[in-house]
Amino acid sequence: MTTSALRDLVVRHPGQLDEQPFLEVVDLHVHFPTDDGLVKSVDGLSFALDRGRTLGIVGESGSGKSVTSLAIMGLHTRPASEKTRPGAEQSGEIYLEGEDLLAKSPEYVRGLRGKKMAMIFQDPLSAMNPYYTVGRQIIEAYRIHNPVNAKVARKHAIDLLGRVGIPEPSQRVDAYPHQFSGGMRQRAMIAMALSCDPDLLIADEPTTALDVTVQAQILDLIRDLQREFNSSVVLITHDLGVVAELADDVLVMYAGRAMEYGSADQLFNRPAHPYTWGLLGSVPRFDRERSERLLAIRGTPPSLINVPPGCPFHPRCDYAARNGGRSEEVRPELVPVEPGHTVACHLSTTEREQIWEHEIAPKL
Amino acid sequence: MFAYIVRRLLWAVLLLIVLSMVTFGIFYLIPRLGGATPETLATRYVGRAATAETVHLTAERLGFLDPVPVQYWHWIKGVFVGADYDYGSGVEHCPAPCLGYSFITRQPVWPDLLDRAPVTISLVIGASIIWLVTGVTIGVISALRRGTLFDRSAMGIALAGVSLPIFFTGLIALTFFSYRLGITSPGGHYVPFSENPAQWAYSLLLPWITLAFLFSAQYARLTRAGMLETMTEDYIRTARAKGLSERKVVVKHALRGALTPVLTIFGLDVGLLLGGAVLTEKTFSLNGLGKYALDGILNNDLPKILGVTLVAGFFVIMANLFVDLLYGVIDPRVRLE
DSSP, rough: HHHHHHHSSSOTTTTTSSSOEEEEEEEEEEEEEEEEEEEEEEEEEEEEOOOOOOEEEETTTTHHHHHHHHHHHHHOOOOOOGGSSOOOOEEEEEEEEEEEEEGGOOOHHHHHHHHHHHHEOSSSHHHHHHTTTTHHHHHHHHHHHHHHOOHOOOHHHHHHHHHHHHHSSHHTOOOGGGSHHHHHHHHHHHHHTTTTOSEEEEEEEETTOOOOOHHHHHHHHHHHHHHHTTTTEEESSSSSSHHHOOOSSSEEETTEEEEEEEEEHHHHOOSSHHHHHHHHHTTTOOSTTSSSOOOOOOOOOOSSSOOOOTTTTGOOOOTGGTTEEEEEEEEOOOOOEEEEEEEESSSSSHHHHHHHIIIGGGGG | OHHHHHHHHHHHHHHHHHHHHHHHHHIIIHHTTTTHHHHHHGGGGSSSTHHHHHHHHHHHTTTTOOOOHHHHHEEEEEEHHEEESSSOEEEEESSSSOOOHHHHTTTBBHHHHHHHHHHHHHHHHHHHHHHHHHHHHHHHHHHHTTTTTTHHHHHHHHHHHHSSSSHHHHHHHHHIIIIIIOOOOOOOOOTTTOHHHHHHHHHHHHHHHHHHHHHHHHHHHHHHHHHHHTTTHHHHHHHHTOOOOOHHIIIIIIIIHHHHHHHHHHHHHHHHHHTOHHHHHHHHOOOOOHHHHHHHHHHTTTHHHHHHHHHHHHHHHHHHHHHHHHHHHGGGGGGGO
16 A cells, blocks of 8 residues: 555544644554564554644553654664664654654754653653753753753743642752652653643653552643643553543554554544454443453463564454454554544444444443 | 761771781781791791891891780881881881881881882872773773674773783783883883973883773773663663753763763772782882882781781772762762761
């Protein structure tokens, strides 16, 4: 399939069809050569994100979520000084406001990093340099892209810390990361990411390392800041609760590929892919009997070196047998099931609706 | 912080006293436990044809006739308040800190040590600066260009540097640079810094390079390993995600973490060497503490050995204290609140 045809498959929101989406990923491949073979972390992924919206990317560990986000940030490209080690092999297109980042020079993309697109990492303790104060790291991020003197930058850092809800920011600015609690560190990390008012904010499992009460605060903070800055957010998580809380659109990934894409409403109320059903079924719920078992997905995620042919999910799929062996041979492409909702599955629409209505929905 | 340093210094004094006891025990007590009489000990310090009477007299003058604890008491008292010694040519007063008289040359040890220390200190300071700069630089470049020709050859040379002893590399360097090319001093002509800095550097250049070669090899390997580790840290990715240039990522973020273990070992190495770089000093005929110790050992000159051991112990203890304090400066996580 040609790239342009793939682009047509990226379904946009009604009414915005003619506009260039803010972020558009087309047929992205990220492969890592290793001694054991080629690891196909991302294998033909396409999606789009409009300005001011939040896209949740969900999937199990190793489904390629983080690799995708690092590809957008240009962090797989080895710096010139390290050219000797084989880095990632990337192909496809990543458009940010119409510019293909993969075609630009690493130096150009570096200029966008931190300024136009910023990232919040999963574990704020290891993601912050233990040798420098929190303030110094925020100031550093700000001054890379803004030629201001140290005093102005420091004031900006204190402002930011105050805005992300750190008490007594003018004192805490001189604290080291290890002197902060987990939640405070993540707030400081967010302050650092927001230092240059980025248009695109990528949050890679921002709440995974935090306890539940702090999780809610951080999610609220991200939502508030997004509204304030009108930035687009890519939220990477394996926690469907977080997605339900924040995301406008949801992309479900499996083995480096998109399985299902749609609005949060569509995904949660009319999920179309057996893998999405599995994800939804594995969420524990209060309003169920404790004796009822969760609908766990059987088996384990495939090795990304030997991805099963056809649909990568077919060895774990309870419904793969219902479409005459096509799952084992033909790779399913994303096809629309309703406006703005696409799914990569060989099941026919009628069959899928039947399974959903009679076998899945009653159990959820 | 101040209290901490004072406490550490008091511990240092105690440690040095224990060190002197152990050393004293090894050289004065163990031979006696092994059955040696004061006279058999004294025969080492008299001529071959000496009469029994001379031997006895020498044993008496060297203090061997007293019980060993009393001998130690005389010696340690001398360190704090000074002592009087009589080697047959009248009583001589040795002011504190008195580390005794050489059994062979009849010279007091302490002024000798003061005389020799500048040579060793000059040697170690010069060499340590060279090996720190070259070792760290090569280590960083090797880590960033892992697997390239530069990395492989640098690590190959480093392996040779670590394995080859000073008396081998030193002699080759002497042959080549001093005798064949004539561009460096052949050694043995130490000129004090205060007299002529240029001559000082010229006289020490070859020993510096030889000693630095051995150590920079170790430091290159250490820095390379440290860099390879810190370059995979999450905070390096964060620094890149900020849009920081690669040079700044390496220097400000990666090197900082990689240098912590390097500086620890650096402090200890320098402390250890200040007590005498024996092989280097011997190879290049430098009259430093190491050569002094070697002379003491070869001649069974117990006061010399004892003196150098104490000075070396002092440097090692101070280096340890310095490294501990430095740790608080480089790593905020271990800073004393």
